[in-house]
Amino acid sequence: MRPRRPTLFFSFAATAAAMEAERLCRAAGQPGRLVPVPRQITAGCGLAWMASPEDGEALRAFFKAEGLEYEGCHLIEF
Amino acid sequence: MIYLDSAATSLHKPPQVAEAVAEAIRSLGNPARGGHPVSLAADRTVYETRRRLAAFLGCPRPDHVIFTSNATEALNIALFGLLGPGERAVSTDLEHNSVLRPLYALERQGLELAFVPADRQGRVDEADFERLLTPGTRTVVCTHASNLTGNALDLARIAELTHARGALLIVDAAQTAGVLPLDMTAMGIDVLCFTGHKGLLGPQGTGGLCIRPGLELRPFKRGGSGVHSYDPEQPAAYPTRLEAGTLNAHGLAGLNAALAYFSVVGRESLYAREHARMEAFYQGVRDIPGVTVYGDFSRPLRAGIVSLNLGDADSAAVADALATDFGIAVRAGAHCAPRMHRALGTEEQGAVRFSFSPFTTPQEVQAAVEAVKTLAAE
Numbered sequence: 345m346r347p348r349r350p351t352l353f354f355s356f357a358a359t360a361a362a363m364e365a366e367r368l369c370r371a372a373g374q375p376g377r378l379v380p381v382p383r384q385i386t387a388g389c390g391l392a393w394m395a396s397p398e399d400g401e402a403l404r405a406f407f408k409a410e411g412l413e414y415e416g417c418h419l420i421e422f
Numbered sequence: 423m424i425y426l427d428s429a430a431t432s433l434h435k436p437p438q439v440a441e442a443v444a445e446a447i448r449s450l451g452n453p454a455r456g457g458h459p460v461s462l463a464a465d466r467t468v469y470e471t472r473r474r475l476a477a478f479l480g481c482p483r484p485d486h487v488i489f490t491s492n493a494t495e496a497l498n499i500a501l502f503g504l505l506g507p508g509e510r511a512v513s514t515d516l517e518h519n520s521v522l523r524p525l526y527a528l529e530r531q532g533l534e535l536a537f538v539p540a541d542r543q544g545r546v547d548e549a550d551f552e553r554l555l556t557p558g559t560r561t562v563v564c565t566h567a568s569n570l571t572g573n574a575l576d577l578a579r580i581a582e583l584t585h586a587r588g589a590l591l592i593v594d595a596a597q598t599a600g601v602l603p604l605d606m607t608a609m610g611i612d613v614l615c616f617t618g619h620k621g622l623l624g625p626q627g628t629g630g631l632c633i634r635p636g637l638e639l640r641p642f643k644r645g646g647s648g649v650h651s652y653d654p655e656q657p658a659a660y661p662t663r664l665e666a667g668t669l670n671a672h673g674l675a676g677l678n679a680a681l682a683y684f685s686v687v688g689r690e691s692l693y694a695r696e697h698a699r700m701e702a703f704y705q706g707v708r709d710i711p712g713v714t715v716y717g718d719f720s721r722p723l724r725a726g727i728v729s730l731n732l733g734d735a736d737s738a739a740v741a742d743a744l745a746t747d748f749g750i751a752v753r754a755g756a757h758c759a760p761r762m763h764r765a766l767g768t769e770e771q772g773a774v775r776f777s778f779s780p781f782t783t784p785q786e787v788q789a790a791v792e793a794v795k796t797l798a799a800e
Contacts (some may be wrong), residue, residue, distance in 0.1 A: 356649075357649070357657065357658075357659035357662075358485060358649060358657065358659040358660065358661065358662040359453070359454035359465060359648055359649060359662070360469060360472065360484065360485040360660075360661055360662075361485060361659070362465075363465050363466060363468075363469035364469070364484070364485070366466075367469070367473075378457060378462060379457050380456065380457035386649075386650065389455075389648055389649065389651050390454075390648055390649035390650070391454075391457055391462075391465075
């Protein structure tokens, strides 16, 4: 496997919220993309928005400004 | 064939609907069941359809648009999700079995039930809602328009009366979504149930309910959700709470294309065409000797439906003669609306329902009028 590195993930309560995150981020040119949610966040399944740690503050502010609800923001080795 | 059974399903649809379904079958994976490109493509299609429907029907949040396979499933989810033993609900004589049978099942479990009566033309008196909304009534559930007469109810007025008594309003918009003006927020509707394959011109197997934010419904079914797989409970967040199992992404792609068509052509212009065809047919048959037409045609807004009988002829025989001798497809019988037929006095005879669409032509209407004249004279 590839070497792991610190990565930021936003998790969501429903796939619909993940899709809204992708729509908003793409429209605004925000960095990141949807990926299967890592097991360190939840041992279930679903989607998470993955981005670089340095983009975390701007993304949190962006989601807040857009009123987008996310379950959690996680910094993990991925 | 002249197709005049659009109240059953839309046969004629914008061609892009079928094209979208075909493309979806070739290209979409399972929505909400993976992070690879074809699964995400399905997710995006489903979510775009939610957004279009939320805007089209006045639902404040796309994630409160819940997809089902039809209006019947949506109504079951709404009724069993909100009502229970010891509560009281008010409904009407206009209802389809998709409302009546869930209500009767709940009545057997201890729900108290009352019905607003309809007269011989299928009209209701809105004051009856006020009379029947006694203290403790939890919910009013009513159709937006009868699938038999086409008569529409004044939902804004009913919502006002319902909310004044602290009750909720559930609406069956099976005959009106895509046809009549419908904004759940502006009209005060708490749960709006719709189907995709009638007035919305989408594929069969699509439908859903729009839920006012803040309203909590119990899950109707439980199962795979694509999230929180180790949680023994169905996830609480909408829409996942009410959408166990794989969605019909292929059908929803078609519905999405139909909604895109509406955004270009406009519901108002489609309704104007459908209404004009219905009105022309009504004017053409209303005075034919031996023809009895049911319904109230005095109000400007109604579904594109004209139901009639020829003397005491069996409605099934009339429908068969129209199909075999004139190539005209209509619907006979009871139309899954037993209380409505009782109110009209047509329980034994049934009725012959002609229902129109924006794609019905004036020539088809004229042919149908001539066919009725011919049969009435026999």
